[in-house]
Amino acid sequence: DQQVKQNSPSLSVQEGRISILNCDYTNSMFDYFLWYKKYPAEGPTFLISISSIKDKNEDGRFTVFLNKSAKHLSLHIVPSQPGDSAVYFCAASRSNSGNEKLTFGTGTRLTIIP
């Protein structure tokens, strides 16, 4: 049972435009959400996170939006740059359960077209 879903395996966006990556979750107990970026032959690196007490978190070109009622989060990258081409994973955890393992989505491959 995939508790965190990224329904778009791939996405292509023109350089300078906005990239929007989506993620849905089914477990209402998740209260902390993260986005990771992964280049080939490297491990994932943490990008941005959001707690369930917020609905938006911004860090430079990256903004994560959380819609708890829809169990949906999205990552906006604006403006998109060629270096943003990578696989993006969303992840979720239950921060207060003592069981803080991350549950990941299947990833979305973002390609920025120059």
Place this chain on the structure above:
Amino acid sequence: KAGVTQTPRYLIKTRGQQVTLSCSPISGHRSVSWYQQTPGQGLQFLFEYFSETQRNKGNFPGRFSGRQFSNSRSEMNVSTLELGDSALYLCASSQTAGGRGDTQYFGPGTRLTVL
């Protein structure tokens, strides 16, 4: 500070064999988590070790096991390999147990191919 290192980076085994993968966490980090990455399933949590004790376990069969040493280095073992075990195995380290995702640092992974 050196990052998380994993050895070997690539490994080819045949069905039925066993394999041991190694992970050295960032200096000072005491928690090591292991994940399996496959194209269809994304990253799936295998287990977490903290201070030489398994603290958390994912939904993998008993063929997957691990351990952690007193210097926080961790090994993961897979016995009786199956074709479906072909994957990228990632480890992540953090300073504290059950570290939140933003405090976990991943290694580059070991690419295991089972023939």
